[in-house]
Amino acid sequence: MANALQHGRRRFLKTAAASSLLPSISFADFPSNPDVVIIGAGIAGLEAARTLTKQGITFIMIDANDRIGGRVYTNHSVFNVPFDTHAHWMRASPANPLLDHARARGFEVYRDPGRVEYFVGNRKATDEELTDLHQTDALFNSRIKHSALSSASGADDNARTALGEDFFATPWGYTVASDYGVWDMAQDSADWSPKSWWSSLDATSWFCTQGYGAVVADYGRAIPVRLRTGASRIDWSGPDVTVTTSAGTIRAKAAILTVSAGVLAAERIHFTPSLPPQKQQAIQNIDMALMNYIGLLFKKDIFGFGQDTYVYQQQHDETGVGYLTNTHNANLTYGYVGGSQAKALEAESMETTVAYALDGLKSMLGNNIEKQLLKGFATACGKVPLFDGAYSSVRPGKTAARRALGATLAEKLFFSGEATHTSQPSTVNGGLERGHACALEAAAYVKKIS
Numbered sequence: 369m370a371n372a373l374q375h376g377r378r379r380f381l382k383t384a385a386a387s388s389l390l391p392s393i394s395f396a397d398f399p400s401n402p403d404v405v406i407i408g409a410g411i412a413g414l415e416a417a418r419t420l421t422k423q424g425i426t427f428i429m430i431d432a433n434d435r436i437g438g439r440v441y442t443n444h445s446v447f448n449v450p451f452d453t454h455a456h457w458m459r460a461s462p463a464n465p466l467l468d469h470a471r472a473r474g475f476e477v478y479r480d481p482g483r484v485e486y487f488v489g490n491r492k493a494t495d496e497e498l499t500d501l502h503q504t505d506a507l508f509n510s511r512i513k514h515s516a517l518s519s520a521s522g523a524d525d526n527a528r529t530a531l532g533e534d535f536f537a538t539p540w541g542y543t544v545a546s547d548y549g550v551w552d553m554a555q556d557s558a559d560w561s562p563k564s565w566w567s568s569l570d571a572t573s574w575f576c577t578q579g580y581g582a583v584v585a586d587y588g589r590a591i592p593v594r595l596r597t598g599a600s601r602i603d604w605s606g607p608d609v610t611v612t613t614s615a616g617t618i619r620a621k622a623a624i625l626t627v628s629a630g631v632l633a634a635e636r637i638h639f640t641p642s643l644p645p646q647k648q649q650a651i652q653n654i655d656m657a658l659m660n661y662i663g664l665l666f667k668k669d670i671f672g673f674g675q676d677t678y679v680y681q682q683q684h685d686e687t688g689v690g691y692l693t694n695t696h697n698a699n700l701t702y703g704y705v706g707g708s709q710a711k712a713l714e715a716e717s718m719e720t721t722v723a724y725a726l727d728g729l730k731s732m733l734g735n736n737i738e739k740q741l742l743k744g745f746a747t748a749c750g751k752v753p754l755f756d757g758a759y760s761s762v763r764p765g766k767t768a769a770r771r772a773l774g775a776t777l778a779e780k781l782f783f784s785g786e787a788t789h790t791s792q793p794s795t796v797n798g799g800l801e802r803g804h805a806c807a808l809e810a811a812a813y814v815k816k817i818s
Contacts, residue, residue: 398428398592398594399426399427399428401426401619401620402426402427402428402618402620403420403425403426403427403620403621403622403810403814404420404425404426404427404428404620404621404622404623404624404807404810404811404814405427405428405429405430405609405611405618405620405622405623405624406420406427406428406429406430406623406624406626407429407430407431407599407602407611407623407624407625407626407627407637408429408430408431408438408625408626408627408785409429409430409431409433409436409437409438409588409591409593409595410431410436410437410438410439410440410626410785410799411437411438411440411584411587411796411799411800411803412438412626412784412785412786412799412800412802412803412806413429413431413438413593413624413626413784413803414436414437414584414587414588414591414803415799415800415801415803415804415807416429416624416626416784416803416804416806416807416810417429417588417591417593417807418591419803419804419807419808419811420807420810420811423807423808423811425807425810425811425814425815427620428594428618428620429591429592429593429594430593430594430595430597430598430599430611430613430615430618431593431594431595431596431597431598432596432597432598432599432614432754433595433596433754434595434596435585435595436584436585436588436591436593436595437581437584437585437588438626438628438754438755439454439455439628439749439755439758439759440452440454440455440580440581440584440796441453441454441581441584441585442578442579442580442581442582442585443581444579446663446743446745447663447665447698447700447742447743447745449665449696449698449700450577450578450579450582450696450698451579451661451663451700451745452579452580452581452661453581453661453747454581454747454749454758455580455581455796456575456579456580456661456702457480457573457574457575457580458470458477458573458574458575458576458580458583458796459571459572459573459574459792459795459796459797460571460572460573460574460797461569461570461571461572461792461795461797462569464574464796464797464800465800466580466583466584466587466796466800467574469583469586469587470576470583470586473583473586475576475577475578475582475583475586476576476577476578477574477575477576477577478574478575478577479572479573479574479575480572480573480574480575480676481675481676481677483673483674483676483677483678484677484678484679484680485671485673485677485678485679485680486498486501486543486679486680486681486682487679487680487681487682487732488681488682489681489682489731489732490731490732490733490734493682497539497540500538500539500540501540501543501544504535504538504539504540504541504543504544505540505544507535507538508531508535508544508545508548511530511531511532511535512527512530512531512548512562512565512566513562513566514530515527515529515530515562515563516562516563516565516566516567517566524561524562524563524564524764524765524766524767525562525764526557526558526559526560526561526562526764527545527548527549527553527557527558527560527561527562527565527764528545528556528557528558529558530562531545531557539682540682542683542684542685542686542688543680543681543682543683545557545686546680546683546686546688546690547680547690548565549686549706549707550686550705550706550707550709550710551659551690551704551706552706553565553657553706553761553794554657554658554659554706554707554710554758554759554761554794555655555657555706555707555761556686556707556708557686559655559707559761559763559764560761560764561762561763561764561765561766561767562764563764563767564761564762564767564793567767567790567791568791568792568793569791569792571795571797575676575695575696577696580796584796594615596614597613597614597615598613598614599611599612599613599627599637600612600613600614600636600637600638601637601638601639601640602623602625602637602638602639602640602781603639603640604623604639604640604641604777604778604780604781605640605641608620608621608780609621609622609623609780609781611623621780621813621814621817621818622779622780622781622782622810622813622814623780623781623782624782624784624803624806624807624810625637625781625782625783625784625785626784626785626799626803627785628656628754628755628756628757628760628785628787629651629654629655629656629760629773629785629787630656630755630756630757631753631754631755631756632651633651633652633654633656633756634753634756636753643777644777646772646775647772647773647775647777647783649769649772650769650770650772650773651773653762653763653766653769654760654761654762654763654766654769654770654773654787655757655760655761655762655763656750656755656756656757656758656759656760656761657706657707657757657758657759657760657761657794658706658707658710658711658714658749658750658757658758659704659705659706659710659749659758659759660704660705660706660710660713660714660721660746660747660748660749660750660758661702661703661704661746661747662689662702662703662704662705662721662722662724662725662744662745662746662747663700663701663702663703663744663745663746664700664701664703664722664725664726664729664741664743664744665698665699665700665701665741665742665743665744666699666700666701666737666740666741666742667699667740667741667742668699668740669693669694669697669699670693670694670699670701670729670733670737670740671693671694671733673693673694674694675694675695675696675697676692676693676694676695676696677692677693677694678690678691678692678693679691679692679693679732681728681731681732686707686708686709687705687708687709687712688705688709688728689703689704689705689724689725689728690703690704690705691703691704691725691728691729692704701729703725703728703729705725706758710750711750713746714748714750714751718744718745718746721746722744722745722746725744725746726738726741726744759786759787759793759794759795760786760787760793760794761794762793770787770788770789770790770793771788771790773787773788774788774789774790774802776806776809779813780810780813782806782809782810783806784799784802784803784805784806785799785802785803786798786799786802788802789801789802
């Protein structure tokens with residue numbers, strides 16, 4: 369998400385020989401003996417496919433899901449208006465090719481207006497309280513910066529240690545920490561790295577009325593992909609790479625793996641030989657953070673603040689809900705929860721989770737607001753085995769893990785996706801750039817050995 373305070377720092381033809389001893393995948397529109405196999409049709413896989421195409425390299429792309437887009441998906445059926453169940457904020461840091469694609473294809477994209485309103489209980493914050501809030505924000509940035517720069521030669525503190533308990537004792541400490549932490553990093557302050565946060569690129573945020581997932585689906589519309597085809601084993605012991613899937617076996621000269629860090633950590637794909645210790649350690653040093661959206665569709669703009677307004681209530685811990693209200697003027701509010709609170713709510717029923725977000729609004733607007741509610745729906749990304757979370761978060765003191773995770777093995781097994789990007793992790797941009805970079809390297813390798 370986009371920080372609502374001053375300035376978040378973060379923010380696709382040749383052939384290869386196939387073994388006659390192995391059952392192979394064969395179907396229309398795909399090369400029978402591809403140069404490259406791409407595992408995962410999220411944004412990294414889609415961009416890799418587009419790049420390989422331009423390089424004249426054949427490929428097969430598979431995905432265990434029944435659609436493309438991975439963790440970027442717009443649902444149109446829940447509310448009968450576009451609802452992004454995963455990525456929603458289109459970050460441009462410094463550029464996002466998907467913005468240009470969206471404009472060229474007739475999508476309505478516009479810059480996040482950055483409107484934000486703060487509440488103390490059931491009233492709007494006073495000017496004096498807002499002054500205190502912005503001073504607390506400045507203190508946050510100062511202490512996180514100091515910790516991040518100090519860690520260049522020493523241990524990387526977690527954000528809570530870096531901020532100090534006196535920070536959380538201030539009236540707006542938890543609110544500011546929640547905005548940058550659970551509502552952006554999707555981690556409690558004790559679980560995210562100031563160094564990783566500070567080294568990430570600044571970003572401006574944009575919205576798409578038709579949904580970010582709709583843009584990504586359009587971006588990959590012409591790319592052939594075998595859906596409902598999951599990979600269970602990758603054998604990279606020989607001169608080629610052999611991928612065992614639910615539909616048969618694929619042999620290629622190289623493989624680009626774009627699955628989430630959570631899928632790797634859960635060992636849903638087995639490797640022969642086993643991944644080297646450094647790679648295994650990198651996987652363990654990268655968490656899949658939890659960020660879930662609680663969509664609430666109302667009969668009207670409940671706050672009356674206008675389109676795409678952030679509403680935050682003063683927080684006293686890190687369990688609260690952040691809100692983006694009247695999204696795209698559709699009377700749809702996104703409530704978002706992250707970290708341990710998101711995990712706790714995933715153990716509850718849909719009704720309980722929706723009620724939790726609604727209660728937050730009631731505490732600001734009164735109980736009668738429930739009469740305006742048409743429908744609620746909550747995501748649970750941590751319970752989706754194709755993802756195991758929303759996006760990657762490196763553990764404090766382990767920032768080198770992203771580069772180690774992204775390192776190529778035996779010149780032919782490429783690890784891609786947002787978790788391997790060192791300056792734009794946890795973003796669609798990061799996944800797209802890494803898909804492009806890995807595809808160029810794979811193409812170079814294929815051309816070298818051909």
